Amino acid sequence: MTGFIHLPILPVVLPLLSGIMLLALRNRSQSLQRGISMLATLALVPLAITLLQTASDGTHLIYALGNWVAPYGIVLVVDRLAAWMLLTTALLAAFVLLYAIRGSDTEGRHFHVLFQLQLFGLNGAFLTGDLFNLFVFFEILLLASYGLLLHGGGRNRVKAGLHYVVINLVGSTLFLFAVGTLYGVTGTLNMADLAVKLAQTPPENLALVQSAGLLLFAVFALKAALLPLYLWLPAAYTHTSAPVAALFAIMTKVGAYSVLRVYSLMFGDAAGPVANLLDAWLAPLALVTLVLGTLGVLASTSLRQQAAYLVVASIGTLLLAFGLGTVDSVAAGLYYLPHTTFGAAALFLLADSISRARGPLADHFESGPAMPGARVLGGLFFVVAMATTGLPPLAGFIGKFMLLKAAIASPLMVWVWSVVLATGLVGMTALARSGSLLFYRTHSVTSPHTEPEPDSLIPPTVATLMPVACLLLLIIGLTVWAGPISSYATATAAQLHAPQQYIEAVLGMDTP
Amino acid sequence: MEALIALVIGVLTAGGVFLALRGTTFPVVLGLTLLSYGVNLFLFIMGRLAIGVPPVIRTAAEGYTDPLPQALVLTAIVISFGMTAFVIVLALKARSELGNDDVDGLHHDEDRHR
Numbered sequence: 001m002t003g004f005i006h007l008p009i010l011p012v013v014l015p016l017l018s019g020i021m022l023l024a025l026r027n028r029s030q031s032l033q034r035g036i037s038m039l040a041t042l043a044l045v046p047l048a049i050t051l052l053q054t055a056s057d058g059t060h061l062i063y064a065l066g067n068w069v070a071p072y073g074i075v076l077v078v079d080r081l082a083a084w085m086l087l088t089t090a091l092l093a094a095f096v097l098l099y100a101i102r103g104s105d106t107e108g109r110h111f112h113v114l115f116q117l118q119l120f121g122l123n124g125a126f127l128t129g130d131l132f133n134l135f136v137f138f139e140i141l142l143l144a145s146y147g148l149l150l151h152g153g154g155r156n157r158v159k160a161g162l163h164y165v166v167i168n169l170v171g172s173t174l175f176l177f178a179v180g181t182l183y184g185v186t187g188t189l190n191m192a193d194l195a196v197k198l199a200q201t202p203p204e205n206l207a208l209v210q211s212a213g214l215l216l217f218a219v220f221a222l223k224a225a226l227l228p229l230y231l232w233l234p235a236a237y238t239h240t241s242a243p244v245a246a247l248f249a250i251m252t253k254v255g256a257y258s259v260l261r262v263y264s265l266m267f268g269d270a271a272g273p274v275a276n277l278l279d280a281w282l283a284p285l286a287l288v289t290l291v292l293g294t295l296g297v298l299a300s301t302s303l304r305q306q307a308a309y310l311v312v313a314s315i316g317t318l319l320l321a322f323g324l325g326t327v328d329s330v331a332a333g334l335y336y337l338p339h340t341t342f343g344a345a346a347l348f349l350l351a352d353s354i355s356r357a358r359g360p361l362a363d364h365f366e367s368g369p370a371m372p373g374a375r376v377l378g379g380l381f382f383v384v385a386m387a388t389t390g391l392p393p394l395a396g397f398i399g400k401f402m403l404l405k406a407a408i409a410s411p412l413m414v415w416v417w418s419v420v421l422a423t424g425l426v427g428m429t430a431l432a433r434s435g436s437l438l439f440y441r442t443h444s445v446t447s448p449h450t451e452p453e454p455d456s457l458i459p460p461t462v463a464t465l466m467p468v469a470c471l472l473l474l475i476i477g478l479t480v481w482a483g484p485i486s487s488y489a490t491a492t493a494a495q496l497h498a499p500q501q502y503i504e505a506v507l508g509m510d511t512p
Numbered sequence: 513m514e515a516l517i518a519l520v521i522g523v524l525t526a527g528g529v530f531l532a533l534r535g536t537t538f539p540v541v542l543g544l545t546l547l548s549y550g551v552n553l554f555l556f557i558m559g560r561l562a563i564g565v566p567p568v569i570r571t572a573a574e575g576y577t578d579p580l581p582q583a584l585v586l587t588a589i590v591i592s593f594g595m596t597a598f599v600i601v602l603a604l605k606a607r608s609e610l611g612n613d614d615v616d617g618l619h620h621d622e623d624r625h626r
C-alpha cells in the first residue's frame with residue numbers, strides 16, 4: 001500500500017510532468033505530441049475513479065506535501081466533493097482533447113502543453129486544502145487559460161482575451177487582499193485551521209473578517225461569472241476556438257466549487273460570529289444571473305454566443321442550488337454540475353461542426369444553404385438542446401426537479417420556482433428557434449445532392465461528431481444511473497454540512 | 513510607521529484602480545502593476561511590522577518577525593511579474609491586431625473632434 005498514499009498527488013503531478021515533457025518534445029512529430037497528451041489525459045480518468053471510490057465511504061484522504069503536518073504545511077485533501085470534481089474534469093478533458101486532436105490543436109503553438117497545464121491548475125485547485133495554495137493554482141489555471149483562449153490568434157480573440165486577462169488580474173489582486181487580511185487576523189492559511197480560528201473571531205476583528213470573506217466571494221463570483229461579474233464571459237467564450245470553449249465549461253465551475261468549499265467549511269453553520277455570511281447574497285444574485293443569462297440566450301446572434309449565455313444561465317442555476325444551502329439543494333446542484341458541464345461542452349463542439357458546414361455564414365443566425373450532413377447534425381443538436389435546457393428525460397430535468405423540490409421549504413420558494421421554470425421555458429424557446437433557423441429555414445435551391453458542393457461547406461466527419469456523441473452518452477449515463485449518482489451527491493452535500501469531519505481529518509493527522 | 517505604510521498601500525491601490533479604469537492599454541497595464549505593488553506590500557506587512565528582528569531561530573534573538581508573509585509575497589511577486597510581462601505582450605499584440613491602443617479596439621478620433 002506504499003504507492004497508495006501518494007495517490008492524491010498524482011492528478012496534480014501527472015499533467016504537470018506531461019506538460020513539461022510535451023514542451024521538451026515540441027519539435028517532434030505532431031502525432032507523438034497528440035499521443036502523449038491523450039494518454040496523460042486518459043490516465044486521469046481511472047485515477048479519478050479510484051479516488052472517488054476511496055472517498056465514497058466518507059473518508060478524507062489527506063496528503064501532506066513534504067510530510068509537513070497541517071497547519072504548518074500544505075495539504076491536499078480528497079473528499080467526496082474533490083473526487084467528484086476531479087472525475088468531471090477528467091471526463092470532460094478527455095473528450096475535448098479527442099476533438100482538438102482532429103485539427104484545431106495545430107492553429108497555434110503549444111496547445112498540448114497549455115492543455116496539460118490547465119488540467120494541472122484545475123486538479124490542484126480542486127484538491128488543495130490551503131487558501132494561498134488555492135490562489136497559486138488559480139493563477140496556474142488562469143495563465144494556461146490565457147494561452148488557450150488566445151490560441152490561434154485573430155482580431156476578436158485578442159480583443160476578448162485582453163478583457164479576460166485584465167479582469168482576471170484585478171481578480172487575482174483582490175484574492176491576495178482577501179487572503180492577506182485573513183492571514184493577518186488569524187495567522188493561518190490552512191482552510192481547516194482557518195475554519196477553527198474564524199469560529200472564534202473576537203468582536204473587534206469581526207468587520208475585518210467579514211470584509212475579507214465577502215472579498216473572497218467577489219473573486220469566486222468573478223471566476224464563476226456571477227452577476228454583475230459575468231460580462232467578460234460571452235465575448236471570451238464566443239471568440240475562442242471550440243475545444244477551448246468546451247474545456248472552459250469547467251472553468252466557471254471552479255468558481256462555484258470554491259464558493260461551495262470555502263463557505264461550507266469556513267463560513268458555514270458552525271462558524272460562530274461569521275456563520276452563513278453569504279446567505280443574503282448568493283441565492284438572490286444567482287436568481288438574477290439566471291434571468292439575465294437566459295435573456296442573453298434569447299438575444300444571441302450566433303450559436304456560439306448562445307452557448308456562452310447558456311453557460312451563464314447554468315452557473316445561475318448551480319449557484320442558486322448552492323445558495324439555498326440545504327443538504328437537498330446542494331445535492332441537486334452537485335448532480336446538476338457534471339450534466340451542465342458536459343452539455344455546454346457538447347454544444348460548443350457541435351456549434352463548431354455546424355459553423356464549418358455552413359461555410360462563410362458560420363454559426364450566425366441567418367438562413368443559409370442546406371448543410372451537408374444536416375440530419376446527423378440536427379439530430380445531435382436536438383439532443384444537446386434538450387439536455388442543456390433541462391427537458392425530460394435527460395439529467396438536466398432531474399437536476400432541476402431536485403432543485404425545485406429542495407426549494408419548497410425555502411423562503412425564496414416562489415422566486416426559485418417561477419424563475420427556474422420561466423427561464424427553462426424561455427431557453428427552450430430560444431434553442432428551438434435557433435434549431436429551426438439553422439436546419440429548416442434553408443435556401444431550397446441549394447440541395448446538397450443535386451448541385452455541386454461549394455468547397456466552403458465542410459461536411460461533419462465521424463471523428464468530429466464522436467466527442468459530442470460521447471459527451472451525450474455521459475449525460476445519458478447520468479440519467480440512467482440517476483439513483484446511485486444522486487445518492488452520492490446527497491452524501492457529498494451531507495459531508496459538506498458537517499465540516500467538523502474535514503477539520504478533524506486535516507488537523508488531527510498524525511505524522512506517519 | 514504603520515500610518516505611513518498604510519498610506520503608501522492606499523495611494524498605490526487608488527492609483528492602480530484609477531489607471532486600470534482608463535481606456536487605453538498602456539495606462540491599464542501600469543494600473544495593474546501598481547495594484548500588484550500595493551497588494552504585495554499589503555501581504556508583506558500582514559506579518560506585522562517588526563524592525564531588526566530575525567525571521568528564523570537564533571539563540572540571542574529578543575523576538576521574531578513572521579517569515580510566512582515573506583514567502584507568500586515572494587510567490588506573489590513572481591506571479592505578478594509573469595502576469596505583467598504577459599499582459600504587456602498581449603497589449604502590444606492587441607495594438608498590432610486592432611490598429612490602436614484602445615482597450616475595445618475603437619477609433620475615438622471622430623468622438624474627440626466632435
